[in-house]
Amino acid sequence: MLASAIHTPHVDWFAMSPALTLLGASAVCxxxxxxxxxxxxxxxxxxxxxxxxxxxxxxxxxxYDRSPHPQEVIAGAIVxxxxxxxxxxxxxGAGLASVGVSWRMRLRAHTAExxxxxxxxxxxxxxxxxxxxxxxxxxALEWFSICLYILCAIDVDLEGSLEAGLKYLVVGGFGSAFLxxxxxxxxxxxxxxxxxxxxxxxxxxxxxxxxxLVAGLAMILAGLGFKxxxxxxxxxxxxxxxxxxxxxxxxxAAATKTTALVxxxxxxxxxxxxxxxxxxxxxxxxxxxxxxxxxxxALVQRNVKRMLAYSSISHAGFMLIPIAAGNALxxxxxxxxxxxxxxxxxxxxxxxxxxxxxxxxxVTFENIAGLGWERPFLGAxxxxxxxxxxGLPLTGGFVGKFYAFSAAYDRGWVWLVIVxxxxxxxxxxxxxxxxxxxxxxxxxxxxxxxxxxQPPRELALQTAVLGCLAVVVASFFAVEPLIKLARxxxxxxxx
Amino acid sequence: xxxxxxxxxxGVAAFMFATGALGVLLRRSPLIVLLSLELMLNGANxxxxxxxxxxxxGAGQIFALSVMAVAASEVVVGLGLIVAMARRxxxxxxxxxxxxxx
Numbered sequence: 001m002l003a004s005a006i007h008t009p010h011v012d013w014f015a016m017s018p019a020l021t022l023l024g025a026s027a028v029c030x031x032x033x034x035x036x037x038x039x040x041x042x043x044x045x046x047x048x049x050x051x052x053x054x055x056x057x058x059x060x061x062x063x064y065d066r067s068p069h070p071q072e073v074i075a076g077a078i079v080x081x082x083x084x085x086x087x088x089x090x091x092x093g094a095g096l097a098s099v100g101v102s103w104r105m106r107l108r109a110h111t112a113e114x115x116x117x118x119x120x121x122x123x124x125x126x127x128x129x130x131x132x133x134x135x136x137x138x139x140a141l142e143w144f145s146i147c148l149y150i151l152c153a154i155d156v157d158l159e160g161s162l163e164a165g166l167k168y169l170v171v172g173g174f175g176s177a178f179l180x181x182x183x184x185x186x187x188x189x190x191x192x193x194x195x196x197x198x199x200x201x202x203x204x205x206x207x208x209x210x211x212x213l214v215a216g217l218a219m220i221l222a223g224l225g226f227k228x229x230x231x232x233x234x235x236x237x238x239x240x241x242x243x244x245x246x247x248x249x250x251x252x253a254a255a256t257k258t259t260a261l262v263x264x265x266x267x268x269x270x271x272x273x274x275x276x277x278x279x280x281x282x283x284x285x286x287x288x289x290x291x292x293x294x295x296x297x298a299l300v301q302r303n304v305k306r307m308l309a310y311s312s313i314s315h316a317g318f319m320l321i322p323i324a325a326g327n328a329l330x331x332x333x334x335x336x337x338x339x340x341x342x343x344x345x346x347x348x349x350x351x352x353x354x355x356x357x358x359x360x361x362x363v364t365f366e367n368i369a370g371l372g373w374e375r376p377f378l379g380a381x382x383x384x385x386x387x388x389x390x391g392l393p394l395t396g397g398f399v400g401k402f403y404a405f406s407a408a409y410d411r412g413w414v415w416l417v418i419v420x421x422x423x424x425x426x427x428x429x430x431x432x433x434x435x436x437x438x439x440x441x442x443x444x445x446x447x448x449x450x451x452x453x454q455p456p457r458e459l460a461l462q463t464a465v466l467g468c469l470a471v472v473v474a475s476f477f478a479v480e481p482l483i484k485l486a487r488x489x490x491x492x493x494x495x
Numbered sequence: 496x497x498x499x500x501x502x503x504x505x506g507v508a509a510f511m512f513a514t515g516a517l518g519v520l521l522r523r524s525p526l527i528v529l530l531s532l533e534l535m536l537n538g539a540n541x542x543x544x545x546x547x548x549x550x551x552x553g554a555g556q557i558f559a560l561s562v563m564a565v566a567a568s569e570v571v572v573g574l575g576l577i578v579a580m581a582r583r584x585x586x587x588x589x590x591x592x593x594x595x596x597x
Contacts, residue, residue: 142565
């Protein structure tokens with residue numbers, strides 16, 4: 001009896017390999033926190049996490065290659081398709097760069113825990129982008145969110161870090177609760193939790209105008225808006241981005257936004273195709289609000305991290321435009337735009353982190369003056385990122401914006417294209433304001449931290465920035481293959 | 496025996512959710528804010544369980560069970576942060592936590 005095998009359902013482990021690799025690394029780092037002496041902990045855990053990101057990246061690339069047709073995994077909890085695999089590639093890339101940026105971070109005794117949480121958060125994100133079930137969505141969302149709350153608060157010596165963690169927890173929990181109640185209403189209306197089942201039940205039972213379903217959809221949209229930091233659910237973003245340790249901010253700006261937007265697109269197109277009229281309008285309103293609030297508030301910021309936080313709100317607006325367009329071109333545009341956007345975010349916050357460590361204080365437009373001459377490489381990197389955020393040619397940001405606007409034009413929303421173009425014009429002012437501070441102002445009297453002499457050269461950080469820059473520029477020159485990747489990924493969804 | 500209509504359950508769930516949401520928005524002590532967050536999640540749980548009985552099938556109940564686990568882990572992190580702040584003698588009043596101005 002004991003020897004007889006238990007009948008277990010078939011599980012496609014390969015489909016989950018990116019998330020499992022990252023979770024495994026997280027477990028190894030946690031063990032290292034207990035077993036290894038302090039001297040080797042940082043070295044060991046950073047390499048394990050970097051290795052896991054490379055491993056997950058390779059696994060996601062293989063998944064992309066070998067999943068031309070979407071397949072359900074574990075009773076429809078997640079799906080194995082190219083859409084999720086491409087999003088996983090972006091998240092793992094951002095994570096790998098963040099490991100480099102974090103190398104010289106001040107962490108006292110918490111290095112191993114830091115890397116464990118970073119790997120676990122990325123694992124949750126990689127899992128969430130494949131979710132096709134409301135239960136999986138909520139669980140994976142909380143999985144990475146809880147890791148991020150702790151990461152925000154991890155630098156207890158930094159003024160504001162704990163406060164940022166608590167604020168993020170309260171607002172993030174608030175958003176998750178809305179998403180959860182919305183899911184409950186959708187379940188109540190249709191009796192299903194799987195995305196495709198919801199769409200089928202809506203069509204079969206004629207629930208298109210069911211008040212429970214519409215209310216549920218509205219609450220789910222609000223919850224996703226909190227996670228993607230789209231206006232009017234953005235108010236936590238500047239505070240949390242400013243208070244969190246800068247490498248964490250860079251990771252959040254790149255990976256959390258990727259995850260939330262990719263999930264939004266998948267959820268809305270697979271579960272609510274009947275309600276398309278409603279959600280396209282709602283997302284267009286979110287996009288316009290994000291563009292307006294993000295750009296106008298960024299104009300008056302003096303703190304560079306806050307300016308970048310508002311810029312990330314405005315980019316949530318730019319990337320909601322292709323989702324609101326609700327066509328295949330939009331799906332392609334979103335996936336393409338996320339590639340240079342993630343690289344620019346990580347690189348921009350990395351330069352801010354380097355300057356912060358040099359000065360020992362928060363980076364403002366005043367004390368970043370002259371960085372372009374003092375640290376030519378970092379200055380040039382930040383300059384390139386600002387050009388990319390502004391959407392100028394020679395960076396992928398240009399092509400991304402172009403595709404996002406053409407998706408809206410394709411839908412016949414010329415007004416949305418005009419709003420986007422005006423927002424881009426306004427954004428030039430503050431992006432070039434930072435470039436002007438980098439190169440054209442005389443350095444004001446800056447009191448350097450009393451560490452003496454030159455700060456140590458940060459090879460890991462500079463390598464990460466170089467890698468991100470390569471992606472930003474290459475995504476302009478290698479548009480053709482990247483668009484092809486995005487097209488094949490977006491074809492997993494039915495628009 | 497026939498119990499009350501599912502609308503009643505939904506009404507109570509919505510009331511709990513709204514009470515929690517108001518608590519998060521209006522109360523000052525971070526402890527009460529965390530408590531209100533729990534109330535929101537439990538409101539959603541009640542709705543899930545009621546709908547699960549309505550439709551039959553266990554999806555809603557499984558959902559509610561996993562929400563409880565998630566809510567517990569979220570509150571652990573929240574309480575940990577509050578304890579860390581109390582140790583650093585940071586004021587425990589969310590209206591006065593304005594080092595970061597929104």
